[in-house]
Amino acid sequence: MLTLENLNELRQKTLTRSNLDDKRQETRVVVGLATCGIAAGAQPVFETLKAETAAVQGVNVYRAGCIGACRLEPLVEVYEPGRAKVTYTRVTPEKAKEIAARHIIGKTRLDEYSEELDFTGQLRIALRNCGIIDPEDINEYIARDGYQALAKALSDMKPLEVIETIKKSGLRGRGGAGFPTGLKWQFAAQNESDQKYVCCNADEGDPGAFMDRSVLEGDPHAVLEAMAIAGYAIGSTKGFIYIRAEYPVAVKRLDIAITQAKALGLLGENIFGSGFSFDIELRLGAGAFVCGEETALMTSIEGKRGEPRPRPPFPAAQGLWRKPTILNNVETFANIAQIILNGAEWFAGIGTERSKGTKVFALGGKINNTGLIEVPMGTPLRFIIEQIGGGIPGGRAFKAAQTGGPSGGCIPAVKIDTPIEYETLLELGSMMGSGGLIVIDEDNCMVDVARFFLDFTVDESCGKCPPCRIGTKRMLELLGKITSGRGEAGDIEKLESLAALIKRSALCGLGQTAPNPVLSTLRYFRREYEEHIRDNYCAAVVCKAMICYEIDAEKCIRCNLCKRNCPSGAVTGGKDVDYVIDRDACIKCGLCVSKCRSDAIKKKNC
Amino acid sequence: MATEEKIARFREIAAAAKGTSGSLIPVMHEAQELFGCLDYEVEKLVAQEMEVPLADVYGVATFYSKFHLEAKGEYQINVCLGTACYVKGAEMILEKIEDMLKIKVGHTTSDGKFSLEATRCIGACGLAPVMTVNDEVHGQLTVDKAERIIKRYMSETGRK
Ligand SMILES: Cc1cc2nc3c(=O)[nH]c(=O)nc-3n(C[C@H](O)[C@H](O)[C@H](O)COP(=O)(O)O)c2cc1C
Ligand code: FES
Numbered sequence: 109m110l111t112l113e114n115l116n117e118l119r120q121k122t123l124t125r126s127n128l129d130d131k132r133q134e135t136r137v138v139v140g141l142a143t144c145g146i147a148a149g150a151q152p153v154f155e156t157l158k159a160e161t162a163a164v165q166g167v168n169v170y171r172a173g174c175i176g177a178c179r180l181e182p183l184v185e186v187y188e189p190g191r192a193k194v195t196y197t198r199v200t201p202e203k204a205k206e207i208a209a210r211h212i213i214g215k216t217r218l219d220e221y222s223e224e225l226d227f228t229g230q231l232r233i234a235l236r237n238c239g240i241i242d243p244e245d246i247n248e249y250i251a252r253d254g255y256q257a258l259a260k261a262l263s264d265m266k267p268l269e270v271i272e273t274i275k276k277s278g279l280r281g282r283g284g285a286g287f288p289t290g291l292k293w294q295f296a297a298q299n300e301s302d303q304k305y306v307c308c309n310a311d312e313g314d315p316g317a318f319m320d321r322s323v324l325e326g327d328p329h330a331v332l333e334a335m336a337i338a339g340y341a342i343g344s345t346k347g348f349i350y351i352r353a354e355y356p357v358a359v360k361r362l363d364i365a366i367t368q369a370k371a372l373g374l375l376g377e378n379i380f381g382s383g384f385s386f387d388i389e390l391r392l393g394a395g396a397f398v399c400g401e402e403t404a405l406m407t408s409i410e411g412k413r414g415e416p417r418p419r420p421p422f423p424a425a426q427g428l429w430r431k432p433t434i435l436n437n438v439e440t441f442a443n444i445a446q447i448i449l450n451g452a453e454w455f456a457g458i459g460t461e462r463s464k465g466t467k468v469f470a471l472g473g474k475i476n477n478t479g480l481i482e483v484p485m486g487t488p489l490r491f492i493i494e495q496i497g498g499g500i501p502g503g504r505a506f507k508a509a510q511t512g513g514p515s516g517g518c519i520p521a522v523k524i525d526t527p528i529e530y531e532t533l534l535e536l537g538s539m540m541g542s543g544g545l546i547v548i549d550e551d552n553c554m555v556d557v558a559r560f561f562l563d564f565t566v567d568e569s570c571g572k573c574p575p576c577r578i579g580t581k582r583m584l585e586l587l588g589k590i591t592s593g594r595g596e597a598g599d600i601e602k603l604e605s606l607a608a609l610i611k612r613s614a615l616c617g618l619g620q621t622a623p624n625p626v627l628s629t630l631r632y633f634r635r636e637y638e639e640h641i642r643d644n645y646c647a648a649v650v651c652k653a654m655i656c657y658e659i660d661a662e663k664c665i666r667c668n669l670c671k672r673n674c675p676s677g678a679v680t681g682g683k684d685v686d687y688v689i690d691r692d693a694c695i696k697c698g699l700c701v702s703k704c705r706s707d708a709i710k711k712k713n714c
Numbered sequence: 715m716a717t718e719e720k721i722a723r724f725r726e727i728a729a730a731a732k733g734t735s736g737s738l739i740p741v742m743h744e745a746q747e748l749f750g751c752l753d754y755e756v757e758k759l760v761a762q763e764m765e766v767p768l769a770d771v772y773g774v775a776t777f778y779s780k781f782h783l784e785a786k787g788e789y790q791i792n793v794c795l796g797t798a799c800y801v802k803g804a805e806m807i808l809e810k811i812e813d814m815l816k817i818k819v820g821h822t823t824s825d826g827k828f829s830l831e832a833t834r835c836i837g838a839c840g841l842a843p844v845m846t847v848n849d850e851v852h853g854q855l856t857v858d859k860a861e862r863i864i865k866r867y868m869s870e871t872g873r874k
Contacts, residue, residue, distance in 0.1 A: 143836070143837055143838050143851065144838050144840050144841055144853070146851065147838050147841055147844070147851035147852065147853045148841060148853060148854075178838075178839075178840020178841055179840060179841075181840075181841070312837065313834075314835075315795075315796030315797045315798070315834045315835035316796050316797030316798040316835060316839050317835070317837075317839070318835075318837035318838070318839055318840070321837040353743070353780050354833070354835075354836050354837065355837060356849065391736070391739070391740070392739070392740065392743055393778075393780075394739060394742075394743065394777075394778030394779070394780040394781055395778050395779035395780035395781075396777060396778050396779065397834070408739065409736050410735065410736050411735065411736040411737060411738035411739050411774075412738075412770075412773075412774065413773050413774055413777040414777060414778070415777075429735065470839055470840070471840075472797070472798035472839040472840060472842060473797070473798050473801045473802065473842070474801060474802070478798075478839070478840040478841075478842070479840050480840070510797065513797065544797065544798075544839075546797045546798055546801060548801055552801050557801070560797070560800055561797075564834065567834075570777070675813045697806065697809050697810075697813075698803075698806050699806070699809075699810060699857060702806070702856065702857040702858065703857075703858070
């Protein structure tokens with residue numbers, strides 16, 4: 109059994125050994141090895157750095173989670189005693205060799221490979237350890253005050269005090285709906301039962317979101333510690349983490365984390381000698397978006413088809429196996445230990461009147477700096493897009509930001525000064541969602557985007573209730589009709605009345621929110637819908653039925669690449685004859701444009 | 715592993731899990747890993763060893779998209795059509811690969827080498843557009859880059 113004293117000793121020992129703080133005596137080299145980093149080729153970089161420095165005294169190479177700047181991956185950070193940190197970007201194994209020889213060993217920084225990452229305006233609470241500690245070593249988490257909050261809760265606080273603290277902090281759920289976390293815990297605590305459960309929602313089904321993956325890959329213990337605290341608060345001894353199978357790296361790191369925590373006695377029987385026991389099991393999802401919904405998630409953990417159940421009864425009364433259960437999102441949990449350690453007032457001092465703390469966003473789509481960011485609630489969208497995100501690539505115009513995924517909506521360019529809060533986003537017809545923030549530019553058609561989301565919902569509808577199963581399908585058909593140039597007067601009104609009906613009558617959140625992407629694009633981009641229907645015109649030049657391709661004879665160098673690559677044989681021409689595209693034969697796949705070396709082929713409305 | 719060995723191995727897995735509530739889905743993950751898919755024979759085995767109705771096994775297998783009833787190709791290509799990838803033109807990449815392999819999405823080539831699927835977000839949106847081939851993630855794709863990657867796999871398997 110571990111005592112608080114042991115924990116403090118471990119913290120001190122690891123701080124020295126791992127050179128995690130400013131008092132470091134040795135060089136600490138960190139490689140970002142989350143899924144994005146690995147995809148960009150960070151693993152061979154890691155191996156190279158390890159091999160090149162293996163024989164060098166005073167140099168240690170570690171793996172870490174997401175450092176935050178996806179577009180610059182692979183990332184390597186070098187922390188040396190008494191010097192400022194250096195961040196190397198787009199590192200290859202060859203560059204890594206040079207960095208090892210000239211910088212890590214030779215002590216000369218290579219400015220040509222490094223770039224200072226700008227974190228202005230960001231505040232890291234949920235992500236505080238991501239990209240810094242080795243997620244596969246519990247000692248590094250402990251060195252950064254890990255498990256101190258659990259120790260504090262178990263030794264100095266009553267369960268009710270824990271709940272009061274979370275309530276006072278103003279923390280609201282980060283999984284979408286924004287329900288006050290402390291209140292949820294209180295409800296479950298009040299329900300008497302022989303068994304209660306703590307569940308963590310790591311299903312992250314919103315396409316275009318990777319906040320939870322990053323937390324789990326970069327700092328898995330933060331979630332385990334928080335679940336144990338929640339267990340203590342509501343009187344539960346058993347936790348489940350429901351994680352999607354699409355996240356193999358996160359699954360592996362959670363597995364390691366649970367094993368290490370058990371080995372140290374931070375999970376299991378009689379934690380810190382307090383008499384409180386808590387255990388956590390992993391459950392893998394199997395690719396069903398609806399399983400992110402709380403009742404469906406619980407049905408899935410029970411081993412059945414993940415269909416939602418009507419509420420009430422709410423999970424706080426009858427959840428998993430009909431026992432009182434709380435379910436929180438990964439990011440919600442990632443805030444808990446910090447709130448316990450720093451106090452409710454500290455957390456409530458961050459953010460706005462109604463939305464406290466910070467929010468993690470996955471910035472993606474048409475934005476220069478794709479990546480993971482964490483900003484105080486209330487940060488204006490403009491700051492996120494222009495400052496942190498670095499604007500839109502290719503000088504294109506910002507059109508909208510999509511939040512809340514298939515349940516959400518978009519924030520149009522005219523509302524770019526909106527502060528990001530739960531309520532303001534709802535007023536705009538969007539929602540906070542879990543944190544996917546997809547930037548859309550003038551080259552994206554909003555009707556097509558709405559069709560994309562409906563296509564997703566139709567695919568993912570579980571089929572249990574008719575409004576969702578049939579209604580969304582009818583909406584998708586209407587959208588398909590409009591984008592393929594067959595739209596008719598009255599279609600928009602049909603979409604609106606179907607949307608209202610589905611929202612009112614669907615069984616679970618999936619159906620109830622499915623019409624949102626359509627309603628929100630209709631609200632701000634109705635003209636695009638009308639132009640598609642009335643004029644057969646797609647302003648963004650996306651909808652295939654309304655566009656054609658043309659070769660500019662002036663620019664064409666007659667290289668034959670377009671003709672050779674055309675899958676439908678629509679291109680004719682030769683050395684002495686102008687190249688032209690036969691509009692009837694063209695299937696508008698756009699391959700010729702991507703192949704053309706002289707920028708001679710253009711897409712246009714016709 | 716020979717089929718009998720696999721069956722024996724599966725019996726061990728099932729025996730260890732049977733009786734724990736909620737263990738059906740984890741066991742089915744293992745069965746699929748072991749046998750490659752959940753076809754009728756495998757489903758019957760799962761039902762028998764876990765002592766649950768075959769209908770339950772089939773119900774679960776058809777509900778979740780990760781479970782498949784037919785064997786997949788040696789190389790499983792997954793093109794992400796999540797939001798971030800979609801707005802960056804992932805559809806064109808999918809069409810190109812369909813064209814190269816001469817199959818539609820959701821199908822397997824007749825020689826059993828490649829199967830092509832569209833997925834919804836693998837969480838590497840920062841590198842969109844993205845595809846995976848087996849467990850390897852390829853990011854920041856263009857049509858050309860995707861073509862080169864698929865060509866490399868095709869030549870590995872000796873396909874033209
Ligand atoms: C269709 C649907 C999908 C959802 N998917 C997720 C998800 O992937 N992750 C998540 O944390 N919450 C998801 N939610 C919200 C959960 O039902 C639940 O509100 C949340 O996990 C509660 O945790 P929180 O209070 O900490 O936010 C989804 C809801 C619906 C209706
Ligand atoms: S949308 Fe393609 S990886 Fe997320």
